[in-house]
Amino acid sequence: MDVLGRYRNLIVLVGVLFAQVLGLAVQVKRTTDDESTRLIRIWAVGTVTPLEKALVWAQTSTGNIWHNYFYLRGVRAENRSLKQQVEKMSLERVRMSQDADQARRLQALLAFKEQFISETMAAQVIGSSGSELSRSVYIDKGYNDGIRPDMAVITADGIVGKVLRADPANRHVALVLLIDDQTSGVGALLDKTRLQGILRGTPSGEVVLEKVMSDETVPPGEMVLTSGGDGIFPKGLLVGTVTKVSPGSELFLNIRVRPAADLSKLEEVLVVTKIDERQAEPDQTGATRAIDILADRLPKVPSKPENAVKADASGAIAPGTVVPTTVAPTGSDAKPKAVPAEASAASGTPTAQKKAGPASSSGASSVTSSGPKATAAGTTTVKDSPRPVKATVEPKPQPAVEDSPH
Amino acid sequence: MAITYTSGEQVEVYRFSIPATILIPLAAVFLQAFLPLRFRFFSIFDLPLLVTIGFATARRSPLAGLLTGSCIGILQDALTHHPIGLYGISLTVVGFGASSLGIKLDVEHSGARFLLTIFFYVVHEVVYFMIARGLVGLHMEWSWPHELLSGVANALLGVLIFMLLDRVKQRT
Numbered sequence: 399m400d401v402l403g404r405y406r407n408l409i410v411l412v413g414v415l416f417a418q419v420l421g422l423a424v425q426v427k428r429t430t431d432d433e434s435t436r437l438i439r440i441w442a443v444g445t446v447t448p449l450e451k452a453l454v455w456a457q458t459s460t461g462n463i464w465h466n467y468f469y470l471r472g473v474r475a476e477n478r479s480l481k482q483q484v485e486k487m488s489l490e491r492v493r494m495s496q497d498a499d500q501a502r503r504l505q506a507l508l509a510f511k512e513q514f515i516s517e518t519m520a521a522q523v524i525g526s527s528g529s530e531l532s533r534s535v536y537i538d539k540g541y542n543d544g545i546r547p548d549m550a551v552i553t554a555d556g557i558v559g560k561v562l563r564a565d566p567a568n569r570h571v572a573l574v575l576l577i578d579d580q581t582s583g584v585g586a587l588l589d590k591t592r593l594q595g596i597l598r599g600t601p602s603g604e605v606v607l608e609k610v611m612s613d614e615t616v617p618p619g620e621m622v623l624t625s626g627g628d629g630i631f632p633k634g635l636l637v638g639t640v641t642k643v644s645p646g647s648e649l650f651l652n653i654r655v656r657p658a659a660d661l662s663k664l665e666e667v668l669v670v671t672k673i674d675e676r677q678a679e680p681d682q683t684g685a686t687r688a689i690d691i692l693a694d695r696l697p698k699v700p701s702k703p704e705n706a707v708k709a710d711a712s713g714a715i716a717p718g719t720v721v722p723t724t725v726a727p728t729g730s731d732a733k734p735k736a737v738p739a740e741a742s743a744a745s746g747t748p749t750a751q752k753k754a755g756p757a758s759s760s761g762a763s764s765v766t767s768s769g770p771k772a773t774a775a776g777t778t779t780v781k782d783s784p785r786p787v788k789a790t791v792e793p794k795p796q797p798a799v800e801d802s803p804h
Numbered sequence: 805m806a807i808t809y810t811s812g813e814q815v816e817v818y819r820f821s822i823p824a825t826i827l828i829p830l831a832a833v834f835l836q837a838f839l840p841l842r843f844r845f846f847s848i849f850d851l852p853l854l855v856t857i858g859f860a861t862a863r864r865s866p867l868a869g870l871l872t873g874s875c876i877g878i879l880q881d882a883l884t885h886h887p888i889g890l891y892g893i894s895l896t897v898v899g900f901g902a903s904s905l906g907i908k909l910d911v912e913h914s915g916a917r918f919l920l921t922i923f924f925y926v927v928h929e930v931v932y933f934m935i936a937r938g939l940v941g942l943h944m945e946w947s948w949p950h951e952l953l954s955g956v957a958n959a960l961l962g963v964l965i966f967m968l969l970d971r972v973k974q975r976t
Binding site: 411421536573 | 830833834836837838840841844847852866867870871874878879880882883884885886887888889890891892893896897900904935936939940941942943944945
């Protein structure tokens with residue numbers, strides 16, 4: 399008993415340490431929080447975050463009053479400069495919308511499915527984890543606001559991280575893991591070289607792009623975008639810029655990236671609450687191009703009867719099938735009247751795609767097939783697509799064309 | 805001489821009121837989570853560690869010291885996304901060590917407190933490093949210049965915090 403009394407403090411110390419080490423080992427082994435650790439987290443977050451929210455609210459309100467009612471110096475000049483900027487950007491927007499229209503048409507031809515952010519929720523950053531080794535922040539939106547784990551968190555400048563915890567018990571608070579944390583991972587690609595890699599944080603808080611082979615050339619200054627491969631961030635969001643490239647371990651490059659979003663000064667973020675996936679469709683409201691009008695005025699191939707389709711599949715023409723007159727005739731010097739594949743591809747009109755089969759090679763008329771199926775299968779190759787030509791004629795109501803999105 | 809060896813009879817033992825015992829560690833954890841967002845440089849400081857050392861040296865009870873350190877550490881862990889216990893273990897060791905040293909040394913002087921804080925800051929970092937790397941498998945980098953500079957910065961702030969704690973501690 400004397401020994402126990404003498405070493406009481408030491409025994410308690412060993413007991414407490416042993417319990418914590420054991421608890422730690424159990425948590426490391428498990429991938430999810432058990433009930434006891436979850437409760438501790440709920441209590442801790444529930445205790446600390448209301449204070450943080452109150453302080454942030456007070457700070458924001460005071461700032462708003464000051465900036466909106468008192469500190470208005472230079473607003474007139476700023477307004478003038480912004481107006482000029484708007485005019486400049488309007489012109490740029492017109493040019494870019496034309497490029498976008500063309501891209502959409504091409505995407506439609508390739509049955510390209512694009513992901514886009516359809517819903518976001520603005521949230522205020524109210525606190526951090528308080529540890530340099532846990533680069534995460536708390537936001538003032540949580541489970542009850544529709545926030546769920548693994549939702550992407552972004553700012554206007556670039557990506558920030560993903561929602562790590564959104565517990566129903568802490569209804570209006572969520573934990574966001576930043577991209578510079580060493581346990582985070584984001585699928586990323588380089589803008590120009592299109593090389594893909596994994597973006598990770600380091601213990602010192604830097605961001606590196608991993609898994610890019612060392613025989614590749616990556617120039618500093620190149621932009622890094624999300625690749626969409628992680629299933630969290632949609633493809634094409636800005637991540638940051640390459641700052642330094644050096645040979646890394648094994649066969650990979652060590653690419654340092656400066657995040658586009660300032661992760662040390664986060665105040666407001668957007669949580670991507672819904673990502674939709676849709677097939678790209680050409681914009682029908684855009685300006686009509688001369689090539690589209692021309693393509694629509696040319697004769698079209700009528701729909702094939704069912705038995706023709708069967709014959710087409712088998713490579714022979716079924717008896718009694720009426721072969722349309724607009725199909726490509728045989729002979730090397732014969733010129734088909736159908737719209738050239740390149741022209742139709744660029745115009746977004748899935749017309750008259752030639753299908754080379756045994757019948758054509760044996761001197762028989764080749765049967766054309768049209769419709770989205772041919773393009774959806776990815777068989778359409780767009781090469782040397784003509785540059786968009788601005789229509790010099792007034793856009794007229796287009797004649798109804800079968801199988802044409804226009 | 806700042807640090808003097810004192811006998812057990814000469815040592816004065818202090819206590820803290822219940823509100824102070826609860827609210828001061830809570831405030832430390834809260835400020836540690838809140839201030840680095842507004843002032844980036846603040847992330848170099850470790851307020852919960854300083855409060856643990858302050859409480860432990862004033863109470864001079866190893867049992868109270870390790871329990872205080874354990875509770876503050878677990879609270880700090882709960883706000884991170886890492887397993888609970890990383891800060892818990894290291895602050896338990898610091899709480900026990902600081903209170904044990906508090907019995908043996910006179911830690912009423914600012915110089916003694918300054919040196920003690922640097923020492924326990926490094927102890928805390930070493931224990932944390934070992935657990936995070938060995939048990940949790942986190943990648944960590946150790947840099948002596950960084951740790952010592954951080955230790956000095958924390959010690960400077962620690963001296964101020966201990967002076968504030970002196971105002972709320974009560975003689976038993």
